[in-house]
Amino acid sequence: MQLTTPSNENLIQITEISKLETEELERLNSYQELVKQAEIALKNSTDLKALESLIAQIQDSFSKLSINNQNLYLSSLNILKNSVQELSEIENSIKNHAEELKQATSIADITNLQQEAKEVQNLIAFVDNEPLKEKFISDYQNTLKILNDITPPVIEGITDQENAFQPVNVSILDETTTNVLLNDEPFDPSQSISDNGDYILEVTDQAFNKTIITFQVNIPSNELVSELDSSLDFTLPLKKGYITQNYKGSLHMGVDFSSDDKSEKIYPIAQGEVIYVGTDNYGANIVKIKHEINNQIIYSTYGHMKEVYFQEGQIVSNQDLLGIMGSTGKSSGEHLHLEMSTCDYTENCDYSTYKMNILDPFEFIPYKPKW
Numbered sequence: 001m002q003l004t005t006p007s008n009e010n011l012i013q014i015t016e017i018s019k020l021e022t023e024e025l026e027r028l029n030s031y032q033e034l035v036k037q038a039e040i041a042l043k044n045s046t047d048l049k050a051l052e053s054l055i056a057q058i059q060d061s062f063s064k065l066s067i068n069n070q071n072l073y074l075s076s077l078n079i080l081k082n083s084v085q086e087l088s089e090i091e092n093s094i095k096n097h098a099e100e101l102k103q104a105t106s107i108a109d110i111t112n113l114q115q116e117a118k119e120v121q122n123l124i125a126f127v128d129n130e131p132l133k134e135k136f137i138s139d140y141q142n143t144l145k146i147l148n149d150i151t152p153p154v155i156e157g158i159t160d161q162e163n164a165f166q167p168v169n170v171s172i173l174d175e176t177t178t179n180v181l182l183n184d185e186p187f188d189p190s191q192s193i194s195d196n197g198d199y200i201l202e203v204t205d206q207a208f209n210k211t212i213i214t215f216q217v218n219i220p221s222n223e224l225v226s227e228l229d230s231s232l233d234f235t236l237p238l239k240k241g242y243i244t245q246n247y248k249g250s251l252h253m254g255v256d257f258s259s260d261d262k263s264e265k266i267y268p269i270a271q272g273e274v275i276y277v278g279t280d281n282y283g284a285n286i287v288k289i290k291h292e293i294n295n296q297i298i299y300s301t302y303g304h305m306k307e308v309y310f311q312e313g314q315i316v317s318n319q320d321l322l323g324i325m326g327s328t329g330k331s332s333g334e335h336l337h338l339e340m341s342t343c344d345y346t347e348n349c350d351y352s353t354y355k356m357n358i359l360d361p362f363e364f365i366p367y368k369p370k371w
């Protein structure tokens with residue numbers, strides 16, 4: 001067989017191909033050089049901005065590679081990009097948290113930040129770049145210290161976003177309180193808030209920890225009140241006790257009273273006739289008393305009773321011992337559930353009518369949170 005010498009035309013083609021290959025090789029070398037630089041920086045540089053611009057250069061260099069080489073190096077490039085992005089996210093979180101902490105105005109804001117800070121601390125723990133890890137820890141130190149130190153004043157009586165249906169009594173469980181503002185005016189927490197309206201309560205302590213609670217007081221007006229027979233006195237059903245849950249309309253149709261004495265004596269809230277002594281659907285012992293005010297009938301119901309000392313048909317007054325507080329029926333502890341209504345479903349209305357006609361007992365009984 002005879003060897004043919006390449007024609008001139010073929011030579012040019014071969015030269016061009018090898019020139020192309022050489023150029024691709026050069027591009028690949030410079031790409032890999034940049035990647036190497038980035039990998040070193042990832043391990044020991046604290047300058048994330050420089051690292052990010054290096055990644056931009058690498059991306060640019062990558063886009064000039066042949067399709068074959070791009071396919072070959074794509075996944076390693078993505079890993080590199082993700083590593084840098086993760087570090088940038090940690091850096092941003094640290095910056096943002098310092099800023100958000102300055103803007104925080106509620107317990108919820110602080111709780112969120114404390115939660116996010118835990119996640120960021122976890123991420124920092126896995127940073128495989130000692131100098132950067134140290135920088136992160138030191139940059140975050142101040143924010144974390146403040147977040148750990150913050151114990152906002154605790155306010156009792158109302159909770160965030162509450163719609164209060166009776167006068168609100170505020171107690172502040174923080175002796176270091178320096179400033180209590182209600183709608184930007186100085187507020188004395190021993191006063192109760194009884195006017196309908198929107199309120200912003202702001203409590204600050206010596207360490208500038210701040211709690212802000214917004215709520216609305218919405219006490220339903222009840223025409224019965226103005227028609228009250230002054231001879232019918234309403235009194236609390238316990239001689240000593242406190243309120244564990246207020247009336248919230250259909251959400252909680254009565255008021256829960258409790259006492260340090262689990263066998264506290266229960267008295268009628270006003271003079272009336274005992275019309276029912278028995279149990280409810282959950283097995284709670286209940287008593288119902290019918291009261292008459294200016295020819296209008298209202299009912300009071302006493303739930304979860306341990307003992308009842310009267311029978312249907314008997315007339316009782318405020319001073320009669322009606323029975324003993326208990327935890328019968330659907331109850332998690334000794335308390336009295338007191339409900340009032342303008343109709344009585346055991347006698348003259350169905351349960352849904354009853355629900356629509358319930359009354360806030362504190363429209364009748366002088367309100368006290370604790371006595």
Ligand SMILES: [Zn+2]
Nearest residue numbers: 254255256337
């Ligand atoms: Zn209750």
